Amino acid sequence: MATPISxxxxxxxxxxxxxxxxxxxxxxxGLTDEEQSFTPSTIRVSSNTAKIYSDESAYFSGDVIIxxxxxxxxxxxxxxxxxxxxxxxxxxxxxxxxxxxxxxASFNFDGDNELAKLNQTHYQMASTNARGKAxxxxxxxxxxxxxxxxxxxxxxxxxxxxxxxxxxxxxxQSDFGKAWGAKLELFDIPVxxxxxxxxxxNDNRKSGFLYPTIDSSSLNGLEVEAPYYFNLAPxxxxxxxxxxxxxxxxxxxxxxxxxxxxxxxQLNLEYLGNDRARPxxxxxxxxxxxxxxxxxxxxxxYVDATQISDDNYLNDFxxxxxxxxxxxxxxxxxxxxxxxxxxxxxxxxxxELLGQYRxxxxxxxxxxxxxxSSQLEGLRFDWYNELTYFQNQEQTANYATRAHSAPTVGxxxxxxxxxxxxxxxxxxxxxxxxxxxxxxxxxxxxxLPRARLRGRMHLERYFSKGGGEFRQTLEPQLQYLYVPxxxxxxxxxxxxxxxxxxxxxxxRAQRFSGLDxxxxxxxxxxxxxxxxxxxxxxxxxxxxxxxIYYFDNSRTQLLDSQSQVTSxxxxxxxxxxxxxxxxxxxxxxxxxxxxxxxxxxxxxxxEYRIDDKNxxxxxxxxxxxxLNNDIEQMGxxxxxxxxxxxxxxxxxxxxxxxxxxxxxxxxxxxxxCCWALRLSAYRRINRDLEPGNAAAGMMNISGNPAEFDNGVxxxxxISGLSSDSSSLIDMLEKSIYGYRRPFYLSN
Numbered sequence: 001m002a003t004p005i006s007x008x009x010x011x012x013x014x015x016x017x018x019x020x021x022x023x024x025x026x027x028x029x030g031l032t033d034e035e036q037s038f039t040p041s042t043i044r045v046s047s048n049t050a051k052i053y054s055d056e057s058a059y060f061s062g063d064v065i066i067x068x069x070x071x072x073x074x075x076x077x078x079x080x081x082x083x084x085x086x087x088x089x090x091x092x093x094x095x096x097x098x099x100x101x102x103x104x105a106s107f108n109f110d111g112d113n114e115l116a117k118l119n120q121t122h123y124q125m126a127s128t129n130a131r132g133k134a135x136x137x138x139x140x141x142x143x144x145x146x147x148x149x150x151x152x153x154x155x156x157x158x159x160x161x162x163x164x165x166x167x168x169x170x171x172x173q174s175d176f177g178k179a180w181g182a183k184l185e186l187f188d189i190p191v192x193x194x195x196x197x198x199x200x201x202n203d204n205r206k207s208g209f210l211y212p213t214i215d216s217s218s219l220n221g222l223e224v225e226a227p228y229y230f231n232l233a234p235x236x237x238x239x240x241x242x243x244x245x246x247x248x249x250x251x252x253x254x255x256x257x258x259x260x261x262x263x264x265x266q267l268n269l270e271y272l273g274n275d276r277a278r279p280x281x282x283x284x285x286x287x288x289x290x291x292x293x294x295x296x297x298x299x300x301x302y303v304d305a306t307q308i309s310d311d312n313y314l315n316d317f318x319x320x321x322x323x324x325x326x327x328x329x330x331x332x333x334x335x336x337x338x339x340x341x342x343x344x345x346x347x348x349x350x351x352e353l354l355g356q357y358r359x360x361x362x363x364x365x366x367x368x369x370x371x372x373s374s375q376l377e378g379l380r381f382d383w384y385n386e387l388t389y390f391q392n393q394e395q396t397a398n399y400a401t402r403a404h405s406a407p408t409v410g411x412x413x414x415x416x417x418x419x420x421x422x423x424x425x426x427x428x429x430x431x432x433x434x435x436x437x438x439x440x441x442x443x444x445x446x447x448l449p450r451a452r453l454r455g456r457m458h459l460e461r462y463f464s465k466g467g468g469e470f471r472q473t474l475e476p477q478l479q480y481l482y483v484p485x486x487x488x489x490x491x492x493x494x495x496x497x498x499x500x501x502x503x504x505x506x507x508r509a510q511r512f513s514g515l516d517x518x519x520x521x522x523x524x525x526x527x528x529x530x531x532x533x534x535x536x537x538x539x540x541x542x543x544x545x546x547x548i549y550y551f552d553n554s555r556t557q558l559l560d561s562q563s564q565v566t567s568x569x570x571x572x573x574x575x576x577x578x579x580x581x582x583x584x585x586x587x588x589x590x591x592x593x594x595x596x597x598x599x600x601x602x603x604x605x606x607e608y609r610i611d612d613k614n615x616x617x618x619x620x621x622x623x624x625x626x627l628n629n630d631i632e633q634m635g636x637x638x639x640x641x642x643x644x645x646x647x648x649x650x651x652x653x654x655x656x657x658x659x660x661x662x663x664x665x666x667x668x669x670x671x672x673c674c675w676a677l678r679l680s681a682y683r684r685i686n687r688d689l690e691p692g693n694a695a696a697g698m699m700n701i702s703g704n705p706a707e708f709d710n711g712v713x714x715x716x717x718i719s720g721l722s723s724d725s726s727s728l729i730d731m732l733e734k735s736i737y738g739y740r741r742p743f744y745l746s747n
Contacts, residue, residue: 085111217711221247265291
């Protein structure tokens with residue numbers, strides 16, 4: 001039912017009224033709060049002069065401002081007809097309802113139909129940058145219709161892009177607009193025509209095409225990717241992306257994501273049929289699943305798995321779920337049950353090694369039960385139990401069942417100046433093995449005690465330097481570990497590997513991960529860590545140094561003698577984390593062999609960082625005797641915003657051992673308020689993990705001369721038709737040696 005018009009008029013002297021600059025907000029007509037108050041469904045008019053004829057009509061002139069509900073109209077002359085329930089204005093008008101701001105040549109309001117019409121208009125949406133022109137504009141309580149109109153989100157007078165259409169309709173209750181007979185113009189040049197088109201009027205999601213990407217690669221040829229996004233529901237979406245590769249064929253990438261109160265995850269599938277770049281024309285694929293669930297307060301579940309068709313897949317196509325330099329894929333599925341003191345877990349895990357390596361074992365499945373008692377005056381009791389079935393991935397005749405139990409009695413002592421702990425563990429493990437290896441016994445039971453003593457002091461001092469107040473801490477600590485020796489060569493290697501050493505790792509209770517090898521130990525670990533805190537208690541410097549002294553050599557080894565301990569002490573391990581100031585940071589981790597007088601492993605990074613758009617990092621990494629090779633690399637990564645429009649990024653990793661560049665990428669991006677263009681080029685080494693099947697020319701892992709993949713990428717982004725939140729630092733993270741922050745210090 002239409003609202004009847006009633007008029008309340010008053011003569012006012014002329015007043016100055018100013019329009020806001022072209023910005024997403026309503027017009028300001030310069031009225032006070034008292035003047036803006038009104039009775040709903042009535043009309044308030046402010047003007048220089050007024051003529052009222054009985055109760056039928058009224059004429060107003062001179063700075064006319066008409067207010068009705070939350071609608072405002074400013075003009076030089078207007079006529080209100082109470083009999084016809086209309087308002088008419090000529091000679092230039094300004095109108096706003098809080099949702100849209102309009103200037104036009106004339107205005108007509110039909111109160112019976114609640115419809116306002118404006119001619120020859122310019123409009124601006126009040127909550128976004130959307131704006132344009134329209135020969136006729138109609139406003140109802142629910143939507144805005146534009147005829148002979150244009151639409152853009154560029155705030156400039158000469159927009160870089162705009163939609164022109166016979167008709168555009170924008171629903172105030174919807175996040176999207178509709179256009180009929182639409183043309184997309186870039187820099188005043190029509191690009192394509194669409195008989196029907198929908199577009200966002202804010203930042204909310206909608207179904208439609210995402211920005212295409214054009215790449216050129218010596219490995220894949222010309223690549224064109226055109227993703228289509230499906231906004232299925234507020235809590236789920238999907239993406240379908242065909243990728244044309246001139247050297248290989250057409251790949252289809254799909255992604256489905258979902259989010260519920262108790263469940264969340266995503267599914268991905270990539271498929272390329274009959275890869276023309278491979279001699280065998282094999283089908284290539286990748287699938288990935290990630291799911292986390294909370295079934296109740298006590299029960300939770302988790303799945304994370306990725307599978308590829310062949311070992312060269314990551315090198316040829318890359319992935320968001322694994323790096324091009326990764327050596328394996330890890331898959332896990334588990335269900336956990338937790339109550340106070342108890343933790344039950346059912347778990348299955350699988351490692352797929354990429355390259356010519358021995359086949360690993362799958363855990364199918366593993367059941368573990370862990371009890372942790374509440375501390376009673378420092379005394380605690382833990383009991384870990386595990387039952388695991390292992391199956392070789394390819395040699396199905398090789399399998400094993402392992403039962404393990406490890407009760408631990410410990411005592412913890414803590415005071416302001418020191419803390420310490422003592423624990424005694426008894427490790428009992430039973431194996432039933434079926435293997436083609438004659439050295440392995442069908443049944444093995446191993447029982448080993450483990451004793452561990454550790455003490456640490458907490459020292460600190462306060463001092464002033466350079467006008468600042470600081471607190472320095474010093475934490476020396478000492479640990480003794482004892483495990484007797486037992487020959488374990490009759491036990492297979494199912495889930496065990498040598499763990500990397502850092503400062504904290506020196507004080508672990510075991511040298512190997514897993515349970516298939518428990519190394520004997522008669523050793524003392526000593527070390528110290530010192531931190532520096534500023535007046536705001538932010539840690540700005542941490543230095544740690546430690547070493548293990550072996551009273552006896554360790555004879556326990558994995559697959560070769562490199563995992564044995566044959567010297568009286570381990571390498572010195574040092575970690576340095578230094579936040580020089582709010583922008584400069586330095587990180588270094590070193591393992592130094594005092595017997596050979598050389599660095600066995602090291603990683604160092606120096607970074608200057610303002611934010612994600614302005615940073616420079618220089619890093620160096622070194623490792624000796626990795627698969628009988630030494631690795632030494634120097635890297636530089638940078639992202640810099642030259643101006644508000646221009647941003648550049650680059651990284652270069654140089655192989656000092658082989659005197660070559662292994663990975664390099666450079667990108668340039670130009671951004672305006674309306675559009676962005678990103679151009680990048682890369683050169684990266686090819687990792688041929690299937691020498692017999694890969695395309696000719698790839699690097700053979702046996703050491704043949706390396707070959708490289710070179711390529712360029714182009715991406716054009718139109719702001720306002722969709723969104724692209726990626727930055728140039730994301731581009732660096734997807735390279736072989738992706739960007740990593742050099743330190744993580746507590747605040």
